[in-house]
Amino acid sequence: MCGIAGFAGPGGREDLISMTEALAHRGPDGHGYFVDDVTRVFLGHRRLAVIDVPGGHQPMWNEDGCVGVVFNGEIYNHAELRRELEWAGHRFRTDHSDTEVLIHGYEQWGESLPERLNGMFAFAIFDRKRRRLFLARDRFGEKPLYYAHSSKFFAFASELTALSCHPSIGCRPSLLALQKLFAYGYIPAPHAFYEGTYKLPGGHHLTFDIDSGEIAVRAYWTFQIEADESLDDCKEPRLAEELAYLLAQSVERRLVSDVPIGIFLSGGLDSSTVLAFASAGLPTTKIKTFTIGFTEPSYDETSYAREVAQIFGTEHRDRRLDFETMRDMIPQVLSRLDEPLGDASILPTYFLSAFARQHVTVALSGDGGDELFAGYDPFMALGPAHFFSRLVPRGLHRGLRRLANLLPVSTNNMSLDFKIRRALGGLSYPASMWNPVWMAPVHPQQMSDLFSCPVYAEDVYSEAIAAWNGSHTNSIVDRSLEFYTKFYLQDNILAKVDRASMMVSLETRAIFLDNELVDFCRRLPHRFKLRGGQRKYLLKRAVARHLPNSILARPKKGFGIPLVKWLRSLPDERINSVPGLRDDVVAQWWGEHRNATGDHRLALWTTLAVQHVISADRLRSKTQLGAA
Numbered sequence: 189m190c191g192i193a194g195f196a197g198p199g200g201r202e203d204l205i206s207m208t209e210a211l212a213h214r215g216p217d218g219h220g221y222f223v224d225d226v227t228r229v230f231l232g233h234r235r236l237a238v239i240d241v242p243g244g245h246q247p248m249w250n251e252d253g254c255v256g257v258v259f260n261g262e263i264y265n266h267a268e269l270r271r272e273l274e275w276a277g278h279r280f281r282t283d284h285s286d287t288e289v290l291i292h293g294y295e296q297w298g299e300s301l302p303e304r305l306n307g308m309f310a311f312a313i314f315d316r317k318r319r320r321l322f323l324a325r326d327r328f329g330e331k332p333l334y335y336a337h338s339s340k341f342f343a344f345a346s347e348l349t350a351l352s353c354h355p356s357i358g359c360r361p362s363l364l365a366l367q368k369l370f371a372y373g374y375i376p377a378p379h380a381f382y383e384g385t386y387k388l389p390g391g392h393h394l395t396f397d398i399d400s401g402e403i404a405v406r407a408y409w410t411f412q413i414e415a416d417e418s419l420d421d422c423k424e425p426r427l428a429e430e431l432a433y434l435l436a437q438s439v440e441r442r443l444v445s446d447v448p449i450g451i452f453l454s455g456g457l458d459s460s461t462v463l464a465f466a467s468a469g470l471p472t473t474k475i476k477t478f479t480i481g482f483t484e485p486s487y488d489e490t491s492y493a494r495e496v497a498q499i500f501g502t503e504h505r506d507r508r509l510d511f512e513t514m515r516d517m518i519p520q521v522l523s524r525l526d527e528p529l530g531d532a533s534i535l536p537t538y539f540l541s542a543f544a545r546q547h548v549t550v551a552l553s554g555d556g557g558d559e560l561f562a563g564y565d566p567f568m569a570l571g572p573a574h575f576f577s578r579l580v581p582r583g584l585h586r587g588l589r590r591l592a593n594l595l596p597v598s599t600n601n602m603s604l605d606f607k608i609r610r611a612l613g614g615l616s617y618p619a620s621m622w623n624p625v626w627m628a629p630v631h632p633q634q635m636s637d638l639f640s641c642p643v644y645a646e647d648v649y650s651e652a653i654a655a656w657n658g659s660h661t662n663s664i665v666d667r668s669l670e671f672y673t674k675f676y677l678q679d680n681i682l683a684k685v686d687r688a689s690m691m692v693s694l695e696t697r698a699i700f701l702d703n704e705l706v707d708f709c710r711r712l713p714h715r716f717k718l719r720g721g722q723r724k725y726l727l728k729r730a731v732a733r734h735l736p737n738s739i740l741a742r743p744k745k746g747f748g749i750p751l752v753k754w755l756r757s758l759p760d761e762r763i764n765s766v767p768g769l770r771d772d773v774v775a776q777w778w779g780e781h782r783n784a785t786g787d788h789r790l791a792l793w794t795t796l797a798v799q800h801v802i803s804a805d806r807l808r809s810k811t812q813l814g815a816a
Contacts (some may be wrong), residue, residue, distance in 0.1 A: 190215040190246070191234040191690075192258040192333075193350045195310055196321060196398055199230065203354050203426040206318060207343075208232030210350040214260070214690045216726040222247045222256060222314075229314055229321070233258040236549070236693055247314075250291050251279070254316045259287045260346055260362035261309030262330045262697065264441040267366065269293060277786055293375035294322065302326075302393050302408050306703040307443070310388075321396040327409050328556070328701050329377065329390030332686060340401040347526045348382060349808070358382065359805040362799075363768050364647075367639060368432075370630040370794055373530035374680040378405075381527045381801070390678050411673045411706070413659075413666040413711040422728070427716065431708065431730040436763075439465040442552055442754030450476040450548035452540060452696075453504070457494025457724060457739060458563075460555025462699050464734035466499045466552065476547055479506035480540040482638035484750045496739060498615055505547070509539050511754055518758075522800035524691055530629045530794035531680055532751045537688035545694040555681055558740045560709040561724040566626050567668060608694040617645065620656035623671045624649050629790035638773050638791075651675065665714040751789045756782050764800050 191211025194204065201223050208219060214379045215234025222231040233246040249256040266286035274280065278292040286307075293301045294313050299322065308330035313322040319639075323344060325333045335344040336357050345351040352359050365375050375381060377389035388394055391409040419427065439462060444447060451466060453459045466475060477497050481490035490506045497504035514535055521538050544551050558564050617625055617632070623629060625645075635643035646653065650777050655674055659667045682698070689696045700706075709717075716726040760778075765771050768809070774795055780786030 190258075190260040191346040191350065192232070192260050192310065192312060193343075193345040194229070194231040194258065194321075195341070195354055196227070196229045196396060197343075197401075198228075198356060199354055201230070204230040204232045206353040207350045208234055210353050211346055213693060214346060216693050218245065220246050220258075224314075224316075224399065227316070228318060229398070231256065231258050231312065231314060236695060236786070239495045244463055246287060248285070248287050248291060249283075250295060253289050255294055256314045256316075257287060257290050257311055259309065260288060260732035261307055261311070261326065262695070263289055263305055263307040263309060264444070264702070265304075265306040281506070295493055299393060299395070300408075306513070308697070308701070310346065319398040321398070322393065323396075324393035324408075325388045325389060325390055327391045327411070327703070327706070328682060329387075329675075330682050330686065330698060330701065331649040332683065333388045334380055335388060335394065336384055337396070337403050338384070342396040342401075342403065347528045348380060348385060351385060352382060352805070357385065358763040359808075361767060361802065363639075363641075364764075366768055366798070367643055367648050368634065369528055369530060369798070370635065370638065370791070371628055371632070371645075372624055372652075372675070372679075373627055373790065373794065374676075374683065375527060376651045376675050376679050378669075387679075411670060412520050412710065413661050413663075413670055413714075414710055415661065415666065417662075417713055419711075419713055419716070424716070427712070428729040428732075429572055431705075431726060433706040434702070435461060435730065436465045436468060436698070438553070438705050440469050440697045440701055441702065443469050443549050444699040447549040447551065448547065449550045450478055450544050451502075452544070452551050452553045453477040453479050453493045453497060453502075454554075454701050455479070455489045455494075455496050456554070456742065457728065457735075458557035458700070459493075460496045460735050460739050461557070461727070461731050462552050462554050463496060463500055463502065464731060465699075467502075469625075473501065473503070475500070475502040476544075477502045477504045478540060478544040478547075478551070479504070479602055480536045480543065481506060481508045482536075482750060483508055483510050484753070487748060487750055492739065492742065496735070499736065505543070507539070507543055509536055509749070509751075513539070513759060514749070514754060515758065518796070519800060521688075521691070522797050523804040525687055525797060525801055527683075528794065528797040528801045529680065529684055529687070530790060531684050532749050532789075532793045534684050534688055534753060535751055537684055538691060541689040541694045541696075542692045545692040550695045550697065551689070552697050552699055553685065554700060555685060555696075555698040556673075556677060556706075557724070557727065559669065559677045559681075560700055560706065560717075561727045562714065563723050564663065564670060564672065566623060567665065567718055567723060568721065569626075574745055617655075621645060622652045624652045624669055624675075627676065634791075638770060639768055640770055641768075663714060664720055669714065697789055751793060752781075752787060755789055756784070766795065766802060769795070769798075 191214030193207035211234045215236045218235040220233045231247045247256045247258050263286040266289045269289045273292045276296055280288055282288045282776035302324040309326045310331040310333035325767040332346050334348050334351050343354050346403040351357055360383045362528055365381050367378045369375050380387050392405055392407050392679055443587045451463050481489050482489040517535055630638055632645035657666050685696050719725040781788045
């Protein structure tokens with residue numbers, strides 16, 4: 189795992205060094221720079237050595253120096269691609285570097301290269317002969333890639349903080365991105381937090397022509413449900429067997445490493461599945477598992493994780509996160525977020541990553557299982573929501589919401605009052621908005637109160653609406669699966685895990701996002717995912733002989749924290765105002781939340797994230813001006 193940065197156009201070597209050094213936490217094992225004074229192309233790299241430790245230094249070049257690459261990620265099928273390229277006549281200089289596969293792969297296949305890759309990646313290739321930069325990001329955006337573009341100038345980096353180290357790029361927050369952050373809880377690609385900056389969406393590549401100064405962004409893959417309705421219940425045993433094979437194959441691919449590997453273990457179905465198949469590829473005495481728990485019982489899962497660890501005989505470690513630790517961690521983590529995120533589970537994710545990094549360099553995770561197999565609570569609400577929206581007149585919705593708001597606010601994990609308020613809030617809108625509104629830190633009715641300008645739901649949810657209406661399926665379950673996979677997984681879950689793990693230089697690998705496994709899930713009718721009120725139906729059957737029933741039958745908890753309770757206990761600190769937000773509304777929400785007369789947990793946490801990111805930007809700008 190690494191960090192990459194670079195630009196073409198105005199600027200100098202000192203700017204490249206500043207951009208690259210801002211990514212030192214992503215790559216503590218080394219750095220590399222390239223400067224071409226003729227074409228004005230600058231490439232920088234920070235390295236976390238995982239594969240081919242002695243031979244994987246970057247930027248890396250082909251034999252004649254015409255094609256070079258800086259690369260962040262892992263290519264799991266690099267050995268197969270290497271053999272194919274060697275048969276085609278390419279000669280490799282490294283022993284088993286996946287980076288070199290990108291160079292020769294680009295020579296052989298050009299812009300079709302990303303379509304052949306099975307892995308997580310963000311890379312930039314400099315093609316000297318064609319005088320262009322070619323960038324690509326993996327299918328789901330596991331690895332981040334930001335860019336900025338203007339006439340005759342192009343810059344890219346793994347993080348916005350690094351991108352903004354170039355003097356041509358500012359740190360002024362985008363009002364539209366800020367509105368989308370409060371609407372979704374994250375900023376969906378291609379939007380990014382600073383004005384004039386963008387995220388390259390997952391499954392896309394970008395070409396920058398050095399001579400014309402023009403860019404072209406194209407999708408090479410998109411997640412789309414294409415259910416094979418010929419798969420009936422008679423085929424269930426075969427499907428379960430095929431799924432088990434694909435899971436085992438994915439885990440085997442992600443166990444390849446030249447450094448120690450561990451597993452994030454919650455005791456839930458997804459992480460237990462990872463462990464079950466990892467134990468088939470490694471001696472269990474060599475497997476290290478890590479769990480984070482909480483002092484609040486309704487959030488704590490350590491007992492379940494210990495049960496699974498004992499079954500497989502792993503070297504297991506766990507820790508608990510309490511309020512005092514969390515309070516001290518908030519400024520440390522939020523100020524390093526790079527781009528604000530409204531997901532408070534960034535704290536336990538960081539705590540878990542730091543804990544694991546004391547013992548391993550790579551950790552396997554179960555991220556993606558909920559999105560592919562309908563694991564989230566909203567999937568259970570889709571059926572009732574459909575009937576509610578048809579039978580209950582729209583005029584009664586506001587009254588029902590008011591009644592729900594009178595319910596006492598519980599501090600328990602995924603409490604009933606929280607689910608009711610969330611569900612009713614979303615049902616006042618068309619089905620295309622249900623899922624994002626259910627997850628929203630601030631409901632659309634509140635957005636105009638929070639911002640000092642009119643805010644329209646159709647604008648802030650434009651991506652979700654377009655994806656819903658443009659879907660090839662009429663099933664609300666499949667359309668919801670597409671929403672969570674295209675948006676929530678990419679720009680929330682994977683972004684959270686990437687930021688938290690990279691803060692401590694830990695590489696994470698998501699076993700559910702293997703190409704072949706995902707393609708299998710895309711073709712699977714949703715009745716094999718959600719059936720009779722049971723989520724992850726086929727997944728449970730595929731792993732039934734590997735895991736105890738106590739794990740298979742467990743209700744989902746999620747990686748939440750006691751946010752309602754903890755926010756009430758935070759000291760009343762005055763943090764800088766956020767441009768565009770009304771201070772009086774934020775203060776009112778804090779008061780209602782502290783007095784337990786309102787539940788504003790998601791809105792307040794998102795506000796905290798924005799405030800800390802902006803404060804860190806201002807401090808960094810002052811430091812840079814002082815140094816100048």
